[in-house]
Amino acid sequence: MxxxxxxxxxxxxxxxxxxxxxxxxxPDKGLVLVHTGAGKGKSSSAFGVVVRALGWKQKVGVIQFIKGKWKTGERQFFDRLGEVTWHTMGEGFTWDTQDKDRDIAAAQAAFAKGREMMESGDYDLIVMDEINIAMRYDYLSVADVIAGLNARDKRTGVILTGRDAKPELCEYADLVTEMTEVKHPFKAGIKAQRGVDF
Amino acid sequence: MxxxxxxxxxxxxxxxxxxxxxxxxxPDKGLVLVHTGAGKGKSSSAFGVVVRALGWKQKVGVIQFIKGKWKTGERQFFDRLGEVTWHTMGEGFTWDTQDKDRDIAAAQAAFAKGREMMESGDYDLIVMDEINIAMRYDYLSVADVIAGLNARDKRTGVILTGRDAKPELCEYADLVTEMTEVKHPFKAGIKAQRGVDF
Known part of the structure; x- marks a missing residue:
């Protein structure tokens, strides 16, 4: 050269x-945030941001790509509150299932809904909870997810959570935060607790 | 030997x-969790856990050690909800103030309130937001904080947030999560946004 x-x-x-x-x-541009890493706090910090956004009277949507079968505290809380548009596709997919085709269909349907919400211009914030896991298992392609983010209304911020976020997504995002467990010495001994863990 | x-x-x-x-x-023991690190998500993940706990109808208290002068989304949301006992001592302390004695008094008063709440047995979860900063500046001693945690009702879980958590506190905690910023390339360019940041 x-x-x-x-x-x-x-x-x-x-x-x-x-x-x-x-x-x-x-200030009106919605940012793309990725919460990843093996530590706790990826989803819960997204729900904390949801609370902030609601405090400012913003409109919020949540798509859950996993844990669909679980009864979670956050789901119960936001159901009761009635201010958040919440979608869990079918039962979501889980590591338990043996039916991969069904899981792929559920993940694709969830993302189609998310894409529709991102393009609508109706939302200040959309959380795609555990979508990184769906990409990790190739239930969704990272190229499709980035195309969907690109097609979103400019003002809509999006948070994508889950461990093992794809490098291409991290490259695309405005901000990537990694949650690292620096101390969990009694990991085997601590059971998941209501409130703290789900 | x-x-x-x-x-x-x-x-x-x-x-x-x-x-x-x-x-x-x-399962009834309340855990001590520390959220630290330079990345985002320390306070917001604590507020996400608050939401989870409320979903399970648990009783939650929050003490804010900083940002007292700010109008934050989380504060507005939980004020409106009316389900969380929320204390911000005076104006809280800030980096802006020149009056160190006043700041120390505010931090001590906030922790005295937190200690009373921890000992009461009334709470499933207490968030001490940004208390690590108060310890970092020696407005509170880590020994006093650990003594307060030790004296808490056994069922009360506590989350202590803020960067630069003291090593003695991390040693004492059941779980320490570090939030690390792995990508923030346009740091100087991104302004703090309503909803995402406060």
Missing amino acids: SDDDHKQKMQERQASQRAKVAELQD | SDDDHKQKMQERQASQRAKVAELQD
């Missing part, structure tokens, strides 16, 4: 970076 | 470990 070519390339890159910074400085 | 002394010491240690495991296996 000649010096001139290099200079032009760098100028283009700088312009693209500046455009991205300008876009992010737009 | 003689072989016999060593053996006895190891047996004592094993018994103590087993006692701790047995204690943690008690």
Whole structure:
């Protein structure tokens, strides 16, 4: 590459970076956040952000890609509150099932719903809970998920949770937070507790 | 140390470990959780756990050690909901203030309230939001905080949030989660947003 070519390339890159910074400085732009890692707090911090958003009278949707069969505290709370649009597709998919086709269909249907909500412009915030697991097992392709995020209404923020987030998704996201368990010495001894864990 | 002394010491240690495991296996025991690290999600995941707990009809208290002057989404939401006992001492302390004595008094008063709530036996869960910052600046001593945790009603779980958690507190806690920012390339460009950040 000649010096001139290099200079032009760098100028283009700088312009693209500046455009991205300008876009992010737009307070109305919805950000794409990924919560991943093996530690606790990926889903619960998403639900904490839901609470913040509701406090500001924002409109929030949640799609749960897993745990559909569980009775969770968050589900019961938001059902009772009646302010959040909540979708759990079928029973969701789980590691327990032996029917992979059914799981893929459930994940695809969940994402189709999420895509519709993202494009609608009706939402300030959409949480796709445990969607990273659906990508990890190839029930959803990361390319489809990124295409859906790209097609979203500009003002809609999206949080994607679950361990083992795909590198391509992390590259695309505005912010990636990793939750790391730094101390869990009695892991085998602590049972999952109502409230803290589900 | 003689072989016999060593053996006895190891047996004592094993018994103590087993006692701790047995204690943690008690589903009614409230755990001590620390959320720390430089990434996002320390407070929001605590508020997500609050939501879970409320979903199970548990009783929850929150003490805010900072941000007292802020109008936050979570505060507005839980105020409106009216189900959470919420204390923000005075204006809380902030990095802005020049009056260190006033800040120390505010932090001490907040912890005195927290201690009273922990001992009351009335709560399933108490969140001490940003208390780690109060310890970091020596507005509270870690020894006093641990003494307060020790004196709590056995069934009360406590979450202590804030970056730079003291090592002694992490040692004492049942679970420590570190939130790490793995991607924030446009940090200078992204402004704090309603809903996502506060």
